[in-house]
Amino acid sequence: MFSLEPNMTAPTDRTRLRRAHERGAYDADSLHKVLDATCMCTVAYVIDAKPYATPTLHWREGDHVYWHGSSASRMLKTCAGAEVCLTVSILDGFVMARSGFHHSVNYRAAMLFGQAFTVPDDEKEAKLDAFVNGLWPGRMEGLRPNNAQELKGTTVLGMKIGEASAKMRSGGPVDDDEDYALPIWAGVIPVEMRVLPPVPDERNLPGVEMPGHVRDFSI
């Protein structure tokens, strides 16, 4: 019932496939696609033997992922140099079967395992710029530049994409053979994230028009 990720929980489980419509995808391209499909992730870490998972924003450059925040953040201070697990999950639909057990969801998910590192001060600004420009091409160039205090107050962490798994499900329900004879509505309710019309700040100066990178933004 609503099986999600049972074989993503550990490397040792990764090769087990459960269902026709499910597949584990371990090639870099599939993994990158999932990581790039959303900017929201969860970073898990350990403090005093207890698990913490903090939602944050990530971006990818090549075979690395990055995330950032206030230099005072306990999450960032804990993760620097430590083992972390960065998880991304995207819900694509509800799969409604003829039994409760075979209900499921369509989704795309990725888990990355590794040691986080602190991006050196002299590379920090370029990484942050890449994050913003990755979402909205050219935006950084039109903004008030970062100042030293802002950069000092920001920590950027990175992780090489090494030990990782991606997993996804798509398509309709898969029921027990005999259940197809039952007069039960089965199917999929797809869901998706959509972008709504941008809302200009009421303090925008007269004549300042919405830039193309806002108008054309998609996720």
Add this chain to the structure above:
Amino acid sequence: MFSLEPNMTAPTDRTRLRRAHERGAYDADSLHKVLDATCMCTVAYVIDAKPYATPTLHWREGDHVYWHGSSASRMLKTCAGAEVCLTVSILDGFVMARSGFHHSVNYRAAMLFGQAFTVPDDEKEAKLDAFVNGLWPGRMEGLRPNNAQELKGTTVLGMKIGEASAKMRSGGPVDDDEDYALPIWAGVIPVEMRVLPPVPDERNLPGVEMPGHVRDFSI
């Protein structure tokens, strides 16, 4: 820049509020609303001192949250009786400011900390039914009933909502005073999850109509 959750990383940080538009909400009602706004969460746990965070589906009944999966799942076997962190996050929009630093996101997020317990066998089916019927009122009653093997193969874990925090941001950008004089477009790009038209399974029997709980489904 894109500050998200810096004060959600640990109980000790929870009372620090960073910004006019951000607030931590620690009352049960706010927390429940965030937990109920999506069924997708991440459960973090520790194996051999390393963090894991597995995406899964959760549901809430009163002051408890539940999640489930295959009884063979390493995640579920590890979490049973152990300390876990269940995290929910919902992206509501991109907040675009006049400097990179003040870019942010609108979001709702919750982190729950506690010890997970295994729902006893004789309560398992009622919990699973509540999960399905919580999404689609009355659906379970029209399905092929669960069989003993399916129930045996399914583990349901629960956690009392105790140590927890909810945090959210809404509204427009908050820029440095002097930056409001700059001719830069600022504003919000709202995003939302939307439900698309249901797709009936091609093997539905003739005359089986889409039930109201599918037609009226919303998230």
